[in-house]
Amino acid sequence: MTGYNMTDSMANLLINSNQLSRSNLNGATETNEPKRALYIGRFQMLHNGHLGVLKFIESQSDVDEIIIGIGSSQYSRFNKSFEAPLLMNPFTFEERKAYVERVFDDNIKKPYKVCGIMDQHDHARWVKHTFTVVPKISYIYTNNKEEMDAFSKAGYECRRFPLSSNYNATLIRELMANDGPWEQYVPSAVKDVVKEKELDKIVKELFASNVSEVEAIHKNRIRRGELSYADFLIQESLSKDINQNISINGGI
Numbered sequence: 001m002t003g004y005n006m007t008d009s010m011a012n013l014l015i016n017s018n019q020l021s022r023s024n025l026n027g028a029t030e031t032n033e034p035k036r037a038l039y040i041g042r043f044q045m046l047h048n049g050h051l052g053v054l055k056f057i058e059s060q061s062d063v064d065e066i067i068i069g070i071g072s073s074q075y076s077r078f079n080k081s082f083e084a085p086l087l088m089n090p091f092t093f094e095e096r097k098a099y100v101e102r103v104f105d106d107n108i109k110k111p112y113k114v115c116g117i118m119d120q121h122d123h124a125r126w127v128k129h130t131f132t133v134v135p136k137i138s139y140i141y142t143n144n145k146e147e148m149d150a151f152s153k154a155g156y157e158c159r160r161f162p163l164s165s166n167y168n169a170t171l172i173r174e175l176m177a178n179d180g181p182w183e184q185y186v187p188s189a190v191k192d193v194v195k196e197k198e199l200d201k202i203v204k205e206l207f208a209s210n211v212s213e214v215e216a217i218h219k220n221r222i223r224r225g226e227l228s229y230a231d232f233l234i235q236e237s238l239s240k241d242i243n244q245n246i247s248i249n250g251g252i
Helices: 006-021 048-058 093-107 123-133 145-153 169-177 188-197 199-209 211-223 229-249
Strands: 036-041 065-071 112-117 139-141 157-159
Touching: 036 048, 048 065, 048 093, 065 093, 093 112, 093 188, 112 123, 123 145, 139 145, 145 157, 169 199, 188 199, 199 211
Parallel strands: 036 065, 036 139, 065 112, 139 157
Antiparallel strands: none
């Protein structure tokens, strides 16, 4: 009969205790869990700026997987509210998920998962809800101060990402509604899904039938000191003229 070994029992207890102590605040263990990065956006439309952020996150050596949270997932042209105007959220969760997945498949090599995150209209409730629908997370990538404060308060590490350019999804939707050159501001994968699902036609119809909301969007943009749609088109026209001069003359 083998006797009771106090030394072995104490050693096993110490090992188990150390394993528990290595669990981080969100429950992932350093040894077994992959390091997952969460990036949240409405992605109404996913543009080249978003793709730049995804490539930046993928380039981080301590990120093993990327979790995409599609925010305001319950809102679309079929379900609007005062907080979520129709023209701000034209596409459904499934439509957005389709082009997000296509962009990942075409451009990102690291594993990923797409999750829908519903608006809660309260930061504390929203953070709590987020972690009922996403896997265990190591980092949250965001430049939004309110999001950073809420996630940091909940014990998560928040990281900023560089902004490659001042892309604006609202202006891209307006370009789409007015037969403007929206395609040049989105990844080719997004353009393909938009054409396949005829999302551009849907946007045109929504803008044509909701004139008062279009006017409200323009007023809000001016109030916030953002570029108006008309000014954006003028800027684009000037930019094309400058680029043409560079091409013809070899410089300015």
